Amino acid sequence: MxxxxxxxxxxxxxxxxxxxxxxxxxxxxxxxxxxxxxxxxxxxxxxxxxxxxxxxxxxxxxxxxxxxxxxxxxxxxxxxxxxxxxxxxxxxxxxxxxxxxxxTPAGRFTLEPAPGHYAAVVGGSGITPVLSIASTLLTREPGARFCLIRSDRTTASTMFLEEVADLKDRFPDRLHLVTVLSREEQQAGLPSGRLDEERLTDLLPALLPVGDVAGWFLCGPYGLVQGAERALRGLGVARTRIHQEIFHVDAGTAPAQTAVTPAHSTVTVRLDGRGGSWPVQDGETLLETVLRNRPDAPYACKGGVCGTCRAFLVTGEVRMDRNFALEPEETEAGYVLACQSHPATEQVELDFDR
CATH class of the missing domain: 2.40.30.10 (Translation factors)
Structure with missing residues (x-):
């Protein structure tokens, strides 16, 4: 918990x-x-x-x-x-x-070190989790390689510039670093410009054997992550090998659906080993209902991005406004984001402990 x-x-x-x-x-x-x-x-x-x-x-x-x-x-x-x-x-x-x-730590945008070839496409502050992933992998697993493709506006706006350079110096043969600047020309390397789907479709096969990569990690703005995913799927990469985390979603991106709560809806919750049942007020999310009665319910962004409020849907049906945090495999297995879920049936049961 x-x-x-x-x-x-x-x-x-x-x-x-x-x-x-x-x-x-x-x-x-x-x-x-x-x-x-x-x-x-x-x-x-x-x-x-x-x-x-x-x-x-x-x-x-x-x-x-x-x-x-x-x-x-x-x-x-x-x-x-x-x-x-x-x-x-x-x-x-x-x-x-x-x-x-x-x-305490949360999140499933992770990689447990194992031999193989891995790669990441990141933009801006999306370098943050990938820096931990790459440094842990290369330090612990001698049989691993990592290709880091990062996009930033300018050199001056690039986060963790020295840390990534130090990692490259430590693992020159196993870390392939590619930097693209959208608003500044580089003396060497790739031309400036945005990394969109079309450019990545051409660029990725020229950098590494796309089909041999054991895991792709996409992190950054919504547009970059979605474009990179489309490029990879177009290049034949299986969905299960693509992992993504979005740091920020602009208002109006994938607009929220209108949800009408059925009359007399009730949510039953298991949280930290204890249960409870409470009526859902019209228009509120299941997380809002739970928080009125259990302030210790886990959440962070309330925007469907971080996944902190993930819960297992035991019974009933819900409608999620937005989902930028759960993988398709998670939703297929029955997990929902409580901060984005509205009851579609009169009885809904969630398990935050599963």
Whole structure:
């Protein structure tokens, strides 16, 4: 069960004009709880003007070694979002010595190290989880190779530029790094411009044997991730080999459906070993219903992006407004996003523990 704990900030590193990396110390008694797989994320929360604000940020540091006591520190990257309540606070107010409320790790955009050839297409802050994935894989698994294709606006706006360069220096023969800048010409390498479906369809087969890649990891803006997925599917890559995580979805992208709650709908929930049943008010999501009665229900973005509120649909039917977090295999298996789900039947049962 996901839980929040206060963690002390031990470093605030400026990455670009609009992004920072926060390092958090994990005390010995909490290290087992903060053990994470490469690619997972943390939800951070604060209260401002009486309202609770939660945001999700991926862990960029390597995953701890198996069998150990867990990580001593965690590092996340935060990029400023225009009007962002938490990102503005992170860039302008957080300092060394501050304590932040941090949820235990979550997320399924992960790779357990294994031999093979892996690749990623990332844009902007999408490098954050992939940095953890690639560094953990190359360090632990001598029989693995990784191709990192990253897109940024300019060199100055590129997050974790030095960290990726250091990783390339450590593993020159096993890390293939390709950088594309959309608003700046490079002296060497690929021409500038956006990485869209058409360009990736031409580029990827020229870089590596697409069909031999054991896992593709796509992370970044919605348009880039969707274009990369279409390019890969067009090149014959199986859906099960494509993993994606979207950091931000603009308003109006895949607009929400209108949901009408059946009269007298009730949701029954199992959460952290305890159950309960509550009436669903007209128009509210199942997560909103649960939170009115169980404030400890897991959530972060409430936008269908992070997947923190994933639950198993035991009985009944629901309509999801949007889904940018669950893989098709997960929805086919019966999982839903509580923050996007409205009851389509009078009785719905969710299990957050499964």
């Amino acid at each position: 996901a839980r929040f704990h206060p963690l002390r900030v031990t470093a605030v590193d400026r990455l670009t004009d609009d992004s920072v990396a926060l390092t958090l110390a994990v005390p010995p008694e909490l290290r087992a709880e903060y053990r994470h797989a490469p690619g997972q994320h943390l939800a951070l929360r604060r209260t401002a003007e009486g309202a609770e604000i939660r945001r999700t940020y991926s862990i960029c540091s390597p995953a701890p070694e198996p069998g150990g006591d867990g990580p001593r520190t965690l590092r996340v990257g935060v990029r400023l979002v225009e009007g962002g309540a938490f990102s503005t606070y992170a860039l302008k107010a957080i300092d060394v010595g501050d304590e932040l409320e941090v949820m």
